Amino acid sequence: MNLPNKLTILRVIMIPFFVFFLLLGGGAHAAYRYIAAAIFIIASFTDMLDGMIARKYGLVTNFGKFMDPLADKLLVCSGLICFTALDQLAAWIVIIIISREFIISGFRLVASDNGVVIAASKWGKFKTVSQMIMSVLLILNIPLLSPVTAAFTCIAVLLTVVSLIDYIAKNYKVLTEGSM
Numbered sequence: 737m738n739l740p741n742k743l744t745i746l747r748v749i750m751i752p753f754f755v756f757f758l759l760l761g762g763g764a765h766a767a768y769r770y771i772a773a774a775i776f777i778i779a780s781f782t783d784m785l786d787g788m789i790a791r792k793y794g795l796v797t798n799f800g801k802f803m804d805p806l807a808d809k810l811l812v813c814s815g816l817i818c819f820t821a822l823d824q825l826a827a828w829i830v831i832i833i834i835s836r837e838f839i840i841s842g843f844r845l846v847a848s849d850n851g852v853v854i855a856a857s858k859w860g861k862f863k864t865v866s867q868m869i870m871s872v873l874l875i876l877n878i879p880l881l882s883p884v885t886a887a888f889t890c891i892a893v894l895l896t897v898v899s900l901i902d903y904i905a906k907n908y909k910v911l912t913e914g915s916m
Contacts, residue, residue, distance in 0.1 A: 740790035743782040747807045750779045763822040773875040780868045815871045836900045847910045859899035866892040
């Protein structure tokens with residue numbers, strides 16, 4: 737198993753610890769939140785790092801192609817569900833974000849069956865970064881930063897919708913014609 741794949745597995749292993757510390761004490765203790773934030777930031781960093789290493793050294797594997805996006809979705813979606821449980825994020829926001837992930841995963845599955853690879857778009861990358869910044873702000877839950885957190889939540893939702901529309905517009909032929 738190569739280093740990028742080990743980093744992806746590490747990210748998946750970190751998720752239960754992130755959730756544990758985020759929810760510990762009902763999410764009310766700042767110390768636990770700082771630990772959760774550190775875990776989330778490190779896990780997010782492994783996402784960037786594993787991709788860079790895999791591309792730079794030609795270590796792209798089928799396992800990595802499958803597990804890397806799955807690990808990302810598990811990390812972000814776990815946080816979103818926790819934020820809803822902690823009454824920090826409206827359920828409709830979580831539904832929009834998670835629905836987009838299911839739709840894109842479905843598109844990729846159909847495309848894959850037709851021998852087509854749907855690469856991440858710039859909008860998808862912007863969406864991911866905005867969701868990760870939003871998540872860190874929600875984890876830290878600093879009252880002084882509430883306007884910034886609200887702004888990044890709006891940006892994350894907007895980019896989630898824009899990236900979905902972008903994927904559909906660029907790849908709708910995968911569903912209608914079976915190939916691109």
